[in-house]
């Protein structure tokens with residue numbers, strides 16, 4: 261008990277905290293001082309060292325609530341009510357360097373406080389707003405070359421994975437008052453008697469660069485998705501299925517085994533160089549199926565570097581998602597997923613986070629593999645993505661040019 265109080269006081273230099281602690285512990289502390297003066301001196305000296313070190317770990321949080329989103333019927337993945345808002349970490353006219361170090365997303369009730377089922381979350385993401393700060397200007401401000409290409413989004417929180425903390429001293433460099441877009445979607449697997457209103461609460465964690473004596477390690481985020489080729493239907497038209505996929509005309513052909521699949525939405529179709537159409541949102545028939553996809557442009561990194569964080573995204577009934585280095589024929593990461601007991605949503609999904617990281621190469625070939633085990637009699641929709649954070653070999657805060665920051669409304 262005395263050690264705890266002592267440490268707390270030593271580590272809490274503000275007067276009000278000291279007084280508060282003293283108020284509740286004056287007797288214990290007095291006795292402790294009388295009998296342990298030398299020990300206090302020594303412990304305080306140690307605590308001061310800790311306090312100095314702690315200065316480097318002042319993590320600020322900014323909280324944001326979506327509008328109320330009403331769930332009045334079944335909404336599957338990617339079909340639920342959404343909220344789109346503008347977002348800044350710090351409301352200020354002056355810009356300074358901050359580092360995003362983590363994020364947490366929770367579902368709450370209409371009061372903005374009461375916890376609701378995490379399975380209502382489809383996704384929350386934060387992206388750059390190029391209409392307010394275009395990528396060319398942003399690169400110049402951050403002192404980056406044209407080969408340093410940012411993905412549109414820089415953080416995604418998804419069902420089964422609603423919290424991420426980057427490894428210690430790693431972060432994504434941002435301007436404190438930079439304008440971003442914040443987008444959230446909820447979903448609902450159950451038929452309900454009454455509509456339910458929920459809000460998405462997002463807490464972003466950041467640190468000020470000025471609070472650090474040593475340099476943070478910059479992270480660059482790149483997302484990669486498993487894609488499945490879609491075969492044109494008999495009319496020559498390539499299209500996705502309707503959301504209820506009744507009368508669906510689109511066939512997806514897995515080239516490896518000739519099995520036929522269906523695209524789950526028109527919005528996620530991608531035309532490849534050879535003209536073939538792919539989708540990263542598809543239907544899985546009943547039973548167990550493995551899908552593999554070689555990433556066309558590798559990991560899309562401009563340098564050989566290390567991979568420190570992987571946040572995967574799969575839908576319910578996925579059993580795992582894996583990243584493989586095909587050049588070296590080895591598995592780099594395999595994340596297993598777990599459904600809720602009632603099978604209505606993803607309860608958990610392994611992620612990867614490491615200070616040491618995994619060596620990755622700009623010229624290697626990589627593959628994403630996933631397995632879905634569909635126990636129902638119907639097709640279910642699927643995705644398999646990885647949001648990866650690489651050590652950024654180019655960013656150097658000494659090359660930042662704040663004078664190039666345009667006036668942003």
Ligand SMILES: [Cu+2]
Nearest residue numbers: 337338575643
């Ligand atoms: Cu998805």
